[in-house]
Amino acid sequence: MRVIKTTKSLCPVDLRVLDAELWEVDGQVLMKKSCPEHGNFEDVYWSDYKEYLRAEQYRDHGIGLSNGREPKVGCPRDCGLCRNHMTHTTLLIIELTNRCNLRCLICFAQAGAKNGTGDLSKEQLRSILEYAQEINYPLRVRGVGNSGGEPTLRDDLPEIIQMEKELGYDYVLIMTNGLRLAQDIDYFKKIRDLDAWLYLQFDGVTPEPYIKARGLDLWPIKQKVLENARKIGYNKIALIPTLAKGINDDQVGDMIRFSAENSDIIKFLVFQPVSFSGRIDTTKLKEMRITNSDVIRLAEEQTRGEIKKGDFFSLPMNQTLARMITKGGQNQDFCVHPHCGLISIVDYEKGKLIPVPRYIDNEKLYKNMRKGFELKWSRPRMMWSLMTSSILHISPKLWFKLLPKLLTTRSSKSITSLLTNWLPETWLTIGIMHFMDPYNFDLDRVQNCALHFGVIGKDSKPRLIPFCSMNSIHRLSMNGKGELTEADLIVLAKSQEQATQLP
Ligand code: SF4
Ligand code: SF4
Numbered sequence: 001m002r003v004i005k006t007t008k009s010l011c012p013v014d015l016r017v018l019d020a021e022l023w024e025v026d027g028q029v030l031m032k033k034s035c036p037e038h039g040n041f042e043d044v045y046w047s048d049y050k051e052y053l054r055a056e057q058y059r060d061h062g063i064g065l066s067n068g069r070e071p072k073v074g075c076p077r078d079c080g081l082c083r084n085h086m087t088h089t090t091l092l093i094i095e096l097t098n099r100c101n102l103r104c105l106i107c108f109a110q111a112g113a114k115n116g117t118g119d120l121s122k123e124q125l126r127s128i129l130e131y132a133q134e135i136n137y138p139l140r141v142r143g144v145g146n147s148g149g150e151p152t153l154r155d156d157l158p159e160i161i162q163m164e165k166e167l168g169y170d171y172v173l174i175m176t177n178g179l180r181l182a183q184d185i186d187y188f189k190k191i192r193d194l195d196a197w198l199y200l201q202f203d204g205v206t207p208e209p210y211i212k213a214r215g216l217d218l219w220p221i222k223q224k225v226l227e228n229a230r231k232i233g234y235n236k237i238a239l240i241p242t243l244a245k246g247i248n249d250d251q252v253g254d255m256i257r258f259s260a261e262n263s264d265i266i267k268f269l270v271f272q273p274v275s276f277s278g279r280i281d282t283t284k285l286k287e288m289r290i291t292n293s294d295v296i297r298l299a300e301e302q303t304r305g306e307i308k309k310g311d312f313f314s315l316p317m318n319q320t321l322a323r324m325i326t327k328g329g330q331n332q333d334f335c336v337h338p339h340c341g342l343i344s345i346v347d348y349e350k351g352k353l354i355p356v357p358r359y360i361d362n363e364k365l366y367k368n369m370r371k372g373f374e375l376k377w378s379r380p381r382m383m384w385s386l387m388t389s390s391i392l393h394i395s396p397k398l399w400f401k402l403l404p405k406l407l408t409t410r411s412s413k414s415i416t417s418l419l420t421n422w423l424p425e426t427w428l429t430i431g432i433m434h435f436m437d438p439y440n441f442d443l444d445r446v447q448n449c450a451l452h453f454g455v456i457g458k459d460s461k462p463r464l465i466p467f468c469s470m471n472s473i474h475r476l477s478m479n480g481k482g483e484l485t486e487a488d489l490i491v492l493a494k495s496q497e498q499a500t501q502l503p
Contacts (some may be wrong), residue, residue: 001023001024001025001026002023002024003021003022003023004022004023004024004029004049005021005022006019006020006021006022007020007021007022007442007443007444008020008075008442008443008444009031009438009440009441009442009443010438010441010473011033011035011037011038011041011438012038012041012282012437012439013037013038014035014037015438015472015473017036017074017076017443018033018034018035018288019033019206020032020033020442021033022045022442023417024049024334024450027048027049028041028044028046028047028048028049029044029045029046029047029048029049029052030041030044030045031044031045031078031439031440031442032184032334037446041439042228043216043285043289043439043440044289044291044440045291045339045358045440045442046291046292046293046339047262047291047293047297048293048297048477051292051293051296051309052293052339054310054314055292055305055313055314055338055339055342056338056339057311057319057338058314058316058338058366059314059316059337059338060316060317060319060320060335061086061335061448062086062087062088062319062333062335062448062450063087063088063333064085064086064087065081065083065085065086065087065088065135066083066086067134067135067136067137068080068081068082068083068084068135068165069081069082069083070082070083071083071084075443075446075447076443076466076473077235077473078444078468079463079464079465079466079470079474080463080465081135081452081464081465081466082363084447085447085449086149086335086447087333087335087336087448087449087450088136088139088141088343088450089132089135089136089141089143089450089451089452089464090141090143090167090325090333090334090336090450090451090453091143091144091145091173091450091451092128092129092132092141092143092144092145092452092453092454092464093145093147093175093451093453093454093467094120094121094125094128094129094144094145094146094147094410094453094454094455095120095147095148095149095453096120096125096146096148096149096151096154096157096160097118097119097120097148097149097150097151097153097154097456098118098119098148099118099119099148099149099150099153100148100149100150100153100177101150101153101177101179101180101193102150102177102179102215102218103215104177104213104214104215119154120286120456122156122159122160122163124336124446124456124462125160125163126163126167127266127456127461127462128187128454128456128462129144129163129164129167129169129454129456130167130462131454131461131462131463131464132144132452132454132464133167133168133245135180135464139333141169142168142169142170142171143169143171143172143173143340144164144169144171144172144173145173145174145175146160146161146164146173146174146175146196147175147323148175150180151174151175151176151181152174152176152179152180152181152187157174157191158190158191158194161174161191161194161196161347162194165182165194171197172194172195172196172197173196173197173198173199174191174196174197174198174199175199175201175240176198176200176201176202177200177218177221178197178198178200178201178218178221178222178224178225179221181198181225181228182221182222182224183224184223184234185228185231187203188228188229188232188234190379191230191234192233192234195236196236197236197237197238198225198229198236198237198238199238199240199270200222200225200237200238200239200240201223201240201242202222202239202241202255203218203241203247203248204219204238204248204251204254204255205219205251205254205255205426205441206219206251207219208235209242209247209248209251212246212247212248213242213244213247213248226262226265226266229265230265231262234386235264235265235267236266236267237265237266237268238266238267238268238269238270239255239259239266239268239269239270240270240272240444241255241269241270241271241272242272242274243271243272243273243274243290243295244274244288244290245287245288245289245294246287246288247274247288248296249290249294250302251302252271252295252298252299252302253298253299253301253302253303253304254256254302254503255269255271256269256299256302256303256346256353256428256430257353258302258392259428259430260346260348260353260428261348263348263425263426263427263428264425266428267428267429268428268429268430268431269428269429269430269431270430270431270432270433271295271430271431271432271433271436272432272433272434272435273289273291273292273294273295273432273434274288274289274290275434275435275436275437275468275471276289276437276438276439277437277438277471277472277475278434282439285439286418288343291434292339292341292342292432292434293309295342295432296309296312296342296432297309299312299430301364302435303353306353306354306355307344307353307355308355309348310357311344311346311355311357311358312342312343312344312430312432313342313343313344313357313362314338314339314341314342314343315336315338315340315341315342315343315431315433316335316336316337316338317343317366318334318335318343319333319334320366320369320370328467329370333450334450335448335450336399336445336448336449336450336451337442337444337445337448337449339442339445340433340434340445340448340449341431341432341433341434342431342432343427343429343430343432343453344356344357344430345357345423345428345430345437346427346428346430347401347424347426348426348427348428349426356398356427359394359395359397359398360393360394360395360398361392361393361394364389364392365393365394365395368385368389368393369386369389371384372385372386379461401424402424404424435467435468435470435471436471436472437468437472438472438473441468441472445468446466446468446469449464449466449467449469450466450467451466451467452466452467453465453466453470453472455470
């Protein structure tokens with residue numbers, strides 16, 4: 001039992017900034033902190049210390065923001081982004097509307113809350129989109145996620161996507177519960193024609209998780225979205241399960257297998273361990289808490305070892321890869337904190353899940369690439385080293401699989417386009433990202449965040465706020481509390497039932 005890191009966190013009661021410590025205790029990593037007014041708090045940060053250390057070894061750093069706002073009162077209250085922020089925006093997230101056609105019990109955005117901000121106007125959206133490019137200059141933000149509330153409630157979503165593309169965002173996502181896409185195939189066709197991606201809320205492959213987490217059975221709706229996608233020839237789908245103990249932690253393996261079996265249309269599966277922000281019942285923290293290391297353990301157990309914990313790597317490893325494929329890092333900053341997320345890729349062949357990292361001596365390949373950056377090798381030398389170490393450390397079997405795509409795809413502008421354009425159809429990318437809440441909030445992670453909310457501040461000007469900072473702190477001051485009472489929920493449950501009828 002010992003302290004392994006000191007950081008800053010929040011008091012979960014009044015959100016004041018507190019000193020916090022990470023402790024190794026019986027093979028787990030716990031966050032401990034103490035508020036002079038509200039007492040001591042303890043939460044599981046990572047359930048497996050060994051995996052925590054393995055993730056840590058891929059720590060990398062963003063290249064910093066030179067155009068950020070002047071910090072005034074100290075992190076995390078200066079979000080804007082401020083000049084102390086370490087990483088550029090990989091994904092800009094905009095809540096187009098606070099309206100939603102569901103009232104999920106675990107919604108971190110408190111969508112539909114009474115004092116919600118409503119819809120952003122097109123002018124406001126444009127100002128956020130332009131500001132994000134300005135503050136990230138000279139790098140370009142390529143990814144934008146249209147979120148909510150439920151973004152498909154906006155009939156003008158196709159026009160908004162058009163505007164985003166015109167402003168240089170070439171990777172456009174729609175973060176949706178899928179209701180409208182299940183019910184309205186013509187609307188779905190418009191999304192397809194704009195080449196946008198669906199990030200589809202997806203809690204499992206049976207009715208039970210939906211009933212527990214969302215209050216009603218949405219499984220037929222999810223199946224209908226996938227059926228409609230096939231019908232209209234659409235294949236840009238990422239499934240996004242929010243994972244919570246006792247709700248769907250027994251379906252990790254089934255969700256991986258389901259996604260792999262449907263990899264003709266599903267390209268990503270991104271598990272999000274539940275975050276205790278927003279509408280969720282925080283008294284269930286101990287019962288429902290699940291961390292990144294739990295997810296990879298469950299993946300191993302529930303695929304009976306077809307995928308192992310060691311097949312996952314922490315996300316900042318991508319920073320090195322991204323620099324490699326994009327002019328030596330001059331136009332790419334794809335770095336987050338090593339304890340935010342994990343990634344792996346699996347191939348699905350003849351009913352078997354085959355993790356792609358098994359074809360690669362990843363440690364050696366990675367070490368060699370890192371060495372190149374640390375020693376500031378010239379680009380030709382770097383490319384030569386990449387080529388030779390790829391031959392040495394990647395199995396010929398993998399080259400054989402990749403070759404047809406490599407020969408037919410001309411270039412890759414970003415890591416995302418690498419994942420989507422260069423990879424064989426039978427491959428599924430599995431990601432895990434654990435969004436933080438006031439209980440496990442770690443300032444070190446937030447300062448390295450690359451997912452940024454674009455919002456209009458109280459001064460009517462655009463601001464960017466790191467995702468976890470927004471949900472843990474800033475959302476309350478921007479929206480007011482706006483919580484729904486129990487009576488509100490009963491009335492809303494009835495309208496939900498009507499809203500989810502299929503034609
Ligand atoms: S989280 Fe980032 S943007 Fe926000 S105050 Fe801290 S350093 Fe600045
Ligand atoms: S959104 Fe949260 S979990 Fe994801 S990179 Fe940012 S700080 Fe980390």
